Amino acid sequence: MLESVRPAVELKMSSLASVEWPGEGNFRAQVAEALQNLRDQFRRAADQMTGSPRWLTVDEAAALKPRIEVLIQDYRADQSPRLPSLSPGDGAFTVVSHFGPPLD
Numbered sequence: 001m002l003e004s005v006r007p008a009v010e011l012k013m014s015s016l017a018s019v020e021w022p023g024e025g026n027f028r029a030q031v032a033e034a035l036q037n038l039r040d041q042f043r044r045a046a047d048q049m050t051g052s053p054r055w056l057t058v059d060e061a062a063a064l065k066p067r068i069e070v071l072i073q074d075y076r077a078d079q080s081p082r083l084p085s086l087s088p089g090d091g092a093f094t095v096v097s098h099f100g101p102p103l104d
Contacts (some may be wrong), residue, residue, distance in 0.1 A: 011045050014099070019020055021076055024084050031086060035068065040067040068093035069100060 017034035021027055043095055056064075070093050083088040086095050 011042065021083075024081075028086075029082065035070070038068055039066060039092070046081070069096045070094065071096055071099060 015038060017030075017037075019027060019030040019034065042064075046056070046064045049056040050058050050061050070086065072083060072086070072095065086093075090093065
């Protein structure tokens with residue numbers, strides 16, 4: 001029975017976003033938008049699990065937080081100026097040099 005139930009929102013283990021470089025402000029805005037899209041997708045999936053069938057309570061779904069790792073690869077022909085560093089401020093993501101193993 002469970003195999004036939006398919007959530008309307010599927011989460012992927014990894015996601016790719018391309019960001020263009022017209023300047024630092026635009027770069028930061030595009031990265032912020034990509035991160036917000038990931039958070040929104042995660043929240044929709046968690047919220048759907050409180051529906052029917054009910055796999056999570058509303059409180060359990062609200063407590064879930066995505067683990068977001070950001071790997072930045074600079075493919076610009078001219079890499080000056082350097083890309084700005086990203087600071088997660090609220091701990092909502094981690095900037096990494098390579099992706100870590102999936103959580104159990």
